[in-house]
Amino acid sequence: MFVEKTPGQHATTATAQARSTAIHVQGLEKSYGKLEVLRGVDFDVARGSIFALLGSNGSGKTTTVRILATLLKADAGTVSVNSFDVATQPANVRESISLTGQFAAVDEILSGRENLVLVAKLRHLKDSGAIADDLLERFSLTDAAARRVSSYSGGMRRRLDIAMSLIGNSPVIFLDEPTAGLDPEGRIEVWHAVKQLAGHGTTVLLITQYLDEAEQLADRIAILHKGRIIANGTLAELKQLLPPATVEYVEKQPTLEEIFLAIIGGHDKSDATGTNN
Template identity: 40%
Template sequence: MNVIEVKGLKKSYGQVHAVRGVDLSIPAGEIFALLGPNGAGKTTTVEILEGFRSRDAGEISILGFDPQTQGYAARQWRDRIGIVLQSAADAGDLTVIETVKHFSGYYSKPRNIDEVMSAVGLEDKSGALIRNLSGGQRRRLDVALGIIGSPELLFLDEPTTGFDPEARRAFWALIEQLRGTGTTILLTTHYLDEAEALADRVAVINNGLIVEVSTPAELGGRATAQAVVTWRDGSQIKTEATDNPTAVVARLSSHFGGEIPELAVIRPSLEDIYLKMIGGVHE
């Protein structure tokens, strides 16, 4: 059974159709990225799956539960999921360790506190007040609170916004570690390199509809798209689009008698493909 199963999800705010029929199937253990520009319906979709918003139509099963479940069953459900929201700035007067310990008390089978602290790299900050943490450290605390309950499913909303490159790499390593524990992860992000580095599959959402679901390597026909070979010929930069870049390089190599000046073979980046996709479906 899939961890996340969504069929025909719809949600409108007055005249605005934020989500117009989204289908998603995410199996256990997958890291799935949802990409889309602001206003595409990304946040609305995720917040409905997290149980924060109601829906107008559609069927949803998250770990076998409807996110609108109330009462004790909802507590059972929330015991099995973790949510890392965009920027929370609460509890500034508590220390890191107090907060992590307190949240661990909410769950039936919390993870070991020391393990979580070192997984997010906050073991040196355990006695620090939260309000004295840097933005990146706060974000790592958010993740610690999201994973403390050993969730089977983790929602990560824009997890590395505002990180410096080093902190992002460290964060990616943390997610890879979670992959090793079999946690299913639904990630939303603005950063395409992040989706490419982490996700098994990505979905692009635009205007409230899923445009495509694919692996990052194959999205938008990227794997089979033409490559562009560029090189210098005398004073000119030459380019050639081709399905067979190796043959082109071999031909050029024999033409130049070995080294090709300023040779580059360029495949379209995920970003190129993505921008083309979200540009192409505007009404």
């Protein structure tokens, strides 16, 4: 049955969609001379979701996030973050976001707690100590709060870096290659932290070239290739793009991740009991 909508109903629907969308990108273009880096990029990110922008080196991922973060001007297109236009309301956009780059921006001389307190004070927030303690607990860093960051593992530094970026309760966070250079255990720690972000209602734009990372974390995945979005959907939707394979017999084998965690977990237990087999 077809029901014709009045102009007022169309406006109400558009407003509702805008409120439910944290990031809106349409027709985004960027060139450096004759080099076309972005050639009409379109995507939307729902509030409180994890959206992975997946692509190889040189696909335009970092250029896209720099435009979204107001660090770079687009040549064409419409971009809004938290309902603010990136081109005309850059100050409002910057107040709405946090950006975590490819390398942890932490002070190694200070302790983990001191890093968090410092950022809270720089943002002129009250109760900086309470804010720091809450984030330390949230990211499982309470036991290491008083230690110098120079003694932290790569995964711990990355978790602290993400925690620092959340001070001020930014509704949108950009994570640019958050697990680059981390060992397997560190990557899993960061994945857990990112899932916690979305669980608390934060919208996460994940920029990555790691397929397993997008598979593990993202509610939706967009594949950026040569400056264009060539696929965009849930993991289940993207799987439907390939024809199903005919399998007569499947024997489930443990993944390398499961093997790794089982081995180090067993080793930790033997250390705790003082036995070595």
